[in-house]
Amino acid sequence: MKTKxxxxxxxxxxxxxxxxxxxxxxxxxxAPQYPEGIGMEISINKIEGQNKNDLQNINGLNHxxxxxxxxxxxxxxxxxxxxxxAFLIVSGLGVAAWGNRTALLIWIILFVLLAVAGLIxxxxxxxxxxxxxxxxxxxxxxxMTYQPPLIGTKQLLNITASSWxxxxxxxxxxxxxxxxxxxxxxxxxxxxxxxxxx
Amino acid sequence: MEPINKKKRxxxxxxxxxxxxxxxxxxxxxxxxxxxxxxxxxxxxxxxGEHDEFYGMFSGGYSGQMTVYGLPSGRHLYTIPVFSxxxxxxxxYSEETKPMLQTTHGFIPWxxxxxxxxxxxxxxxxxxxxxxxxxxxPRVARxxxxxxxxxxxxxxxxxxxxxxxxxxxxxxxxISAATRFSIPMDEQSLENEDVAISSYAENFKGTLSFIKxxxxxxxxxxxxxxxxxxxxxxxxAGKGPSEDWSFFTSYNTEEAHTLLERNASRNDKDFIAAVxxxxxxxxxxxxGGREIDAPHYRNYMDHNxxxxxxxxxxTVRVIDPIENPGIIYYLPTPKSPHGVDVDPSGRYIVGGGKxxxxxxxxxxxxxxxxxxxxxxxxxxxxxxxLNYDSVIHAEVENAGIGTLHTExxxxxxxxxxxxxxxxxxxWSLETFEVVDRIDTYYSPGHLMIPGGDSMxxxxxxxxxxxxxxxxxxxxxxxxxxxxxxLIDISGDNMELLLDFPTDGExxxxxxxxxxxxxxxxxxxxxxEDNNHPDxxxxxxxxxxxxxxxxxxxxxxxxRSHFAPDNIEGIRVGDKVYFHVTNLEQDWDVxxxxxxxxxxxxxxxxxxxxxxxxxxxxxxxxxxxxxxxxFCSALHQExxxxxxxxxxxxxxxxxxxxxxxx
Numbered sequence: 001m002k003t004k005x006x007x008x009x010x011x012x013x014x015x016x017x018x019x020x021x022x023x024x025x026x027x028x029x030x031a032p033q034y035p036e037g038i039g040m041e042i043s044i045n046k047i048e049g050q051n052k053n054d055l056q057n058i059n060g061l062n063h064x065x066x067x068x069x070x071x072x073x074x075x076x077x078x079x080x081x082x083x084x085x086a087f088l089i090v091s092g093l094g095v096a097a098w099g100n101r102t103a104l105l106i107w108i109i110l111f112v113l114l115a116v117a118g119l120i121x122x123x124x125x126x127x128x129x130x131x132x133x134x135x136x137x138x139x140x141x142x143x144m145t146y147q148p149p150l151i152g153t154k155q156l157l158n159i160t161a162s163s164w165x166x167x168x169x170x171x172x173x174x175x176x177x178x179x180x181x182x183x184x185x186x187x188x189x190x191x192x193x194x195x196x197x198x
Numbered sequence: 199m200e201p202i203n204k205k206k207r208x209x210x211x212x213x214x215x216x217x218x219x220x221x222x223x224x225x226x227x228x229x230x231x232x233x234x235x236x237x238x239x240x241x242x243x244x245x246x247g248e249h250d251e252f253y254g255m256f257s258g259g260y261s262g263q264m265t266v267y268g269l270p271s272g273r274h275l276y277t278i279p280v281f282s283x284x285x286x287x288x289x290x291y292s293e294e295t296k297p298m299l300q301t302t303h304g305f306i307p308w309x310x311x312x313x314x315x316x317x318x319x320x321x322x323x324x325x326x327x328x329x330x331x332x333x334x335x336p337r338v339a340r341x342x343x344x345x346x347x348x349x350x351x352x353x354x355x356x357x358x359x360x361x362x363x364x365x366x367x368x369x370x371x372x373i374s375a376a377t378r379f380s381i382p383m384d385e386q387s388l389e390n391e392d393v394a395i396s397s398y399a400e401n402f403k404g405t406l407s408f409i410k411x412x413x414x415x416x417x418x419x420x421x422x423x424x425x426x427x428x429x430x431x432x433x434x435a436g437k438g439p440s441e442d443w444s445f446f447t448s449y450n451t452e453e454a455h456t457l458l459e460r461n462a463s464r465n466d467k468d469f470i471a472a473v474x475x476x477x478x479x480x481x482x483x484x485x486g487g488r489e490i491d492a493p494h495y496r497n498y499m500d501h502n503x504x505x506x507x508x509x510x511x512x513t514v515r516v517i518d519p520i521e522n523p524g525i526i527y528y529l530p531t532p533k534s535p536h537g538v539d540v541d542p543s544g545r546y547i548v549g550g551g552k553x554x555x556x557x558x559x560x561x562x563x564x565x566x567x568x569x570x571x572x573x574x575x576x577x578x579x580x581x582x583x584l585n586y587d588s589v590i591h592a593e594v595e596n597a598g599i600g601t602l603h604t605e606x607x608x609x610x611x612x613x614x615x616x617x618x619x620x621x622x623x624x625w626s627l628e629t630f631e632v633v634d635r636i637d638t639y640y641s642p643g644h645l646m647i648p649g650g651d652s653m654x655x656x657x658x659x660x661x662x663x664x665x666x667x668x669x670x671x672x673x674x675x676x677x678x679x680x681x682x683x684l685i686d687i688s689g690d691n692m693e694l695l696l697d698f699p700t701d702g703e704x705x706x707x708x709x710x711x712x713x714x715x716x717x718x719x720x721x722x723x724x725x726e727d728n729n730h731p732d733x734x735x736x737x738x739x740x741x742x743x744x745x746x747x748x749x750x751x752x753x754x755x756x757r758s759h760f761a762p763d764n765i766e767g768i769r770v771g772d773k774v775y776f777h778v779t780n781l782e783q784d785w786d787v788x789x790x791x792x793x794x795x796x797x798x799x800x801x802x803x804x805x806x807x808x809x810x811x812x813x814x815x816x817x818x819x820x821x822x823x824x825x826x827x828f829c830s831a832l833h834q835e836x837x838x839x840x841x842x843x844x845x846x847x848x849x850x851x852x853x854x855x856x857x858x859x
Contacts, residue, residue, distance in 0.1 A: 052783075057783070060756065060782075138831075
């Protein structure tokens with residue numbers, strides 16, 4: 001890796017710092033009674049309502065269908081994910097300093113695997129919330145489950161739920177792309193080697 | 199044969215005249231009622247889901263409340279409980295709001311509210327507060343535009359019939375409040391006296407009160423000016439060059455005490471009192487006037503604890519104008535003037551010459567000159583009366599019969615209601631001639647143009663507030679809502695757009711651009727800011743406590759249940775306090791609380807609020823309570839039971855939610 005690629009890799013790593021500041025995923029809910037919308041923003045370390053009390057109000061609505069309360073404190077991933085990203089930043093900077101292409105490849109593969117694992121985990125949480133409903137629920141629609149879509153839009157009774165990646169996700173993709181570019185760009189071609197030699 | 203021919207010829211000859219008359223009538227304002235109705239419909243049409251351009255704040259008159267209408271649609275948006283108990287929300291029934299209606303006469307559940315007046319900054323309505331008077335038991339209320347709720351009510355001592363009230367100075371330094379009925383007052387203490395009514399001329403006095411408005415809107419009577427025993431009717435503060443002055447109309451300068459309709463209508467001229475409030479305020483600030491005992495209540499909503507509190511203020515400062523010359527002058531004004539209105543430039547003072555054939559317009563500049571030159575035609579009880587000819591600027595001819603009130607459009611025109619001829623006349627502030635007139639249905643009292651009494655009127659619409667309704671709407675028996683008409687004043691000629699019924703008896707109203715108020719709206723009360731001593735902030739804290747014969751239920755509501763919803767251990771003879779906190783934190787999710795046999799009203803509790811209802815059960819049994827506001831799909835399930843055991847029974851206090859099923 002040349003200096004340029006090292007810098008690109010360092011930028012790719014540091015960019016991940018922004019993921020601490022913005023949501024990685026958003027779930028918007030649209031219902032006749034909520035003309036201004038109601039929704040959740042999922043960050044790597046917290047889940048918040050789009051407006052101040054949205055989470056409380058979503059839980060209020062969910063209790064009628066017997067869904068478990070969404071309590072950010074009880075979700076261990078929100079405690080683990082910041083460490084994972086911290087690890088990616090530190091190790092990414094390490095790779096940039098070292099300049100070892102193999103290490104870079106391992107970093108990228110690890111990042112992709114973690115991202116896929118994250119999405120699967122998110123899906124499983126959604127599945128759990130949507131399917132494991134209390135038997136005491138006031139509203140029981142036979143055959144109905146309330147799993148939000150992993151990505152896209154889905155009608156759940158009176159609510160149109162839309163689940164889309166947030167800025168944090170796109171920042172991760174950009175970081176991944178920069179790292180991949182650094183990897184591709186540092187490919188040892190014969191021309192380059194000749195050039196370097198001369 | 200020939201005569202018939204002649205007749206025919208005559209008839210043909212008359213046709214052009216008929217055509218001319220027809221055209222003339224078509225151009226006549228009263229005929230506009232029949233024309234252009236689809237155009238008018240378009241102008242007042244506010245599409246579903248769209249908002250009106252203006253808030254119209256109408257006094258409720260004998261309802262004691264304030265009603266809120268959207269303009270131009272005329273849609274009734276809300277009724278603000280002010281001086282009257284409102285079972286609809288529990289205002290004046292709940293323990294938190296009862297103190298708001300406290301007076302030195304005790305708890306007063308009703309009043310007659312006439313004049314809403316908005317706070318102003320630099321002479322322009324600013325959308326912070328709106329004040330309104332109680333005419334019967336003299337008080338002034340302040341309503342907060344942030345939540346459209348009554349925030350404060352102050353009682354006015356040494357007053358009877360608080361009619362000329364509340365009118366605001368250009369930067370809301372003061373609101374004025376003058377007594378309509380004079381009463382006998384002890385010379386020293388101003389206490390109401392047990393004297394013969396026929397001793398009116400000798401013993402009866404009036405007061406003009408100036409209420410200072412603090413930074414947060416808090417009201418405090420700064421001083422009262424002692425005046426001769428006339429009837430002080432209406433008022434307006436000056437603006438621009440006249441901003442240090444306030445003007446009050448008076449009638450009954452005859453000092454009649456019986457059959458006033460005849461005995462108080464004798465004099466050709468009564469007075470407009472011009473008061474230099476700035477000078478009076480300086481006098482008082484420097485320790486002038488004298489402090490007398492005058493107990494009066496100030497009731498205010500403690501925003502921290504979310505409940506009203508009453509404080510008794512013991513004294514008031516009084517200024518005698520005889521001892522302090524230069525504070526008040528009388529402007530002779532024909533004839534039993536009703537309204538007094540100051541044009542946007544602050545140069546002209548228009549008196550509503552109720553029984554006069556002309557509409558008198560005084561000049562502020564000339565008034566100052568006359569004062570300077572001591573151009574007096576006499577004095578009344580030591581108050582100089584200025585020379586009419588020296589202060590009058592113009593007399594508007596043909597301004598209708600029974601002229602009452604004037605508002606302004608900011609484009610050089612004034613609009614005056616004529617009660618008896620049932621019309622509004624538009625006249626020029628340059629030529630002082632009538633330029634247009636339009637019928638109203640029927641007999642307008644006040645009129646309102648948004649900002650129409652300020653330095654910046656928004657001269658687009660005018661609302662006529664009529665006193666007689668008769669046949670305007672589907673009949674509802676002998677008792678009818680009052681009638682208002684919305685009139686387009688954006689063109690040269692006034693055009694009637696809309697007729698709409700109004701609740702209670704609106705007297706004055708004020709309008710304001712919706713934009714100035716909309717942004718300030720709060721949607722609910724944050725639970726973390728609720729410091730009510732009886733608040734219950736989570737279901738875990740709900741409980742029932744006995745203290746002698748008082749039982750306190752600390753209860754919460756959230757869709758769709760009460761906690762606790764089963765209560766036992768109450769005994770006949772107990773006084774049960776339901777302290778209900780609405781845990782919701784979303785817009786428009788109030789919960790109601792109604793208890794069978796409660797001798798008061800329901801509670802309507804806004805999200806984040808705590809309200810308390812007292813219930814004194816009379817007989818043993820199990821009594822249901824329920825949520826009155828259709829809060830959710832399972833609203834019908836939002837109910838509970840309170841068990842009442844005989845006096846002396848030993849059923850222990852117990853309570854819960856969701857247990858035992």
